[in-house]
Amino acid sequence: MSHQTADFIVIGAGIGGASTAYWLSRQARVLVLEREAQPGYHSTGRSAALFMESYGPAQVRALSRASIDFFNAPPAGFCEHPLLAPRGAFMFAGPGQEDELAAHEAAVRGTSSRVERLDARQALAFLPVLRPEHVIGGVLEKDAADIDVDALLQGFLRGVRRNGSGVVCDAAVTGMRHADGVWTVSTPNGSYRAPVVVNAAGAWADAVGGLAGAAPVGLVPKRRSAFIFAPPEGMAVAHWPLFLDVRQSFYIKPDAGMLLGSPCNADPAPPHDVQAEELDIAIAIDNIERFTTLRIRRPSHVWAGLRSFVADGELVGGHDPALPGFFWAAAQGGYGIQSAPAAGRYFASALLGEAPDPQLAAAGFDPAQISPARFQP
Ligand SMILES: Cc1cc2nc3c(=O)[nH]c(=O)nc-3n(C[C@H](O)[C@H](O)[C@H](O)COP(=O)(O)OP(=O)(O)OC[C@H]3O[C@@H](n4cnc5c(N)ncnc54)[C@H](O)[C@@H]3O)c2cc1C
Structure with missing residues (x-):
């Protein structure tokens, strides 16, 4: 041709x-x-x-x-290996956020049959890095997968x-x-x-x-930033789900032996070869260290991309x-x-x-x- x-x-x-x-x-x-x-x-x-x-x-x-x-x-x-690998997604909530968690649970149950509600004790056993004062329980969407x-x-x-x-x-x-x-x-x-x-x-x-x-x-590109950081020495993290708080102030996901973190930001930006702002990463680290016992010394890789939305x-x-x-x-x-x-x-x-x-x-x-x-x- x-x-x-x-x-x-x-x-x-x-x-x-x-x-x-x-x-x-x-x-x-x-x-x-x-x-x-x-x-x-x-x-x-x-x-x-x-x-x-x-x-x-x-x-x-x-x-x-x-x-x-x-x-x-x-x-x-089409490809040599499976396109999906099991991961799971876990959203947890803290004191005073019962209604938000219930609304999330109802939404997830509306789309997926493999959903489990975890109480605080189960959530902390599942993800021991969560700080107990921020956890009343969570919802696990088991079919969420890595692509x-x-x-x-x-x-x-x-x-x-x-x-x-x-x-x-x-x-x-x-x-x-x-x-x-x-x-x-x-x-x-x-x-x-x-x-x-x-x-x-x-x-x-x-x-x-x-x-x-x-x-x-009326397309609005929005910057979302992410970074890779090391899990605590000796801690097995590969089986963790992606996890985030119900207000979405951060998420974490295992990534090839390391952890991927994001502040869940959605900052409007013109279309361009976008880079993460230092403040995005500082906010993410602050939130992750507030909700979990993880300590982030220096991210090994930092990036951002544009997620583009209409109204x-x-x-x-x-x-x-x-x-x-x-x-x-x-x-x-x-x-x-x-x-x-x-x-x-x-x-x-x-x-x-x-x-x-x-x-x-x-x-x-x-x-x-x-x-x-x-x-x-
Ligand atoms: C941090 C982050 C996390 C995300 N996580 C997920 C996730 O977990 N799951 C999920 O499903 N989605 C996720 N997304 C969203 C997903 O990445 C996007 O929805 C998707 O990649 C959009 O694809 P696209 O082809 O529209 O855009 P792009 O991948 O940006 O492709 C558009 C292409 O058009 C080209 N182009 C533009 N103008 C011209 C021109 N004038 N001439 C020729 N070429 C041109 C560009 O160079 C570009 O390559 C995430 C995004 C970000 C940033």
Whole structure:
């Protein structure tokens, strides 16, 4: 295939673009254009890599639920190892927070059947680093799992190439022109043509929409910071779940023999190659040391990524109501990895004019709830 023309151009090789291109490329010629030298350089490569069915608003939960079969049984040849590994997620509460914990428990029980309520004694036996004065009990979501994000992303991209489509890196889209039903998409290294463009540009989705002349959807990228630190000498932590307090002032998750910490921040920021602020890390360390007996001397690795949201917190996926041949696959928020298999599949079916997978409706998915048409005045 000539890589200059295609049926679809996908802008962005994060998990949003890669998953959509994967499903699309089974039936069409696709070109994925990525500004960076490597796919996954931005949000996708900076996540906490957790699958938690109860996380996010209704449509995100439906897409995550509809992704479980793919995660558990990806197509032959997609990856060499399982995409999910058991982890669990534990939210604990302190004195005066009984109602908040009960509300969380009700929400989790609404999505997951393997849920356990732990009283204070059980919680402290389970996670002995918690300080007893901050724990009245907690809720364990047993099916929460670690995602092998790199295997997922590379599996999608490998599939795109195997299907005869292309992924072009160092290809920043700088302009778009629509004439005679065809988009001409310019990059510093050449231009590409296709009748349909998919905007999977992550935090830059409104900026890329602007290049095409689309009205913004009101995307707000929010910085979330994280760091790696050493567990106490001799303490076995590999079996710990991800754990966080009910007000979400921090979370901790085991990560390859170390611990990953985050202040759960969501600080609005323009789309850019975001770095963690020193204050983010100081706040996280302060909160972790207040709620637990862990001591953090010096994080070994510090980073931040952007989680991009529109006002209602749902994804934005579908044809632009005012711009022919322009399709949104954006606003994945803090759930873009766990929802990607089903979201990408849905986007591809909508692009190909096919009926959505019936499994989606069974999971409670309603395309209208994520359509960009909801932002029309
Ligand atoms: C700290 C942190 C923890 C997280 N934890 C989780 C988690 O546990 N589970 C989960 O499911 N999600 C999690 N997320 C969210 C998840 O990472 C995102 O929802 C997801 O990665 C978004 O994918 P994306 O493809 O939309 O964006 P990105 O991965 O940012 O990809 C967009 C791509 O578009 C490219 N691009 C932009 N503009 C242009 C242009 N003009 N031309 C060409 N290319 C362009 C960019 O270079 C980028 O590679 C977390 C995020 C962060 C930051």
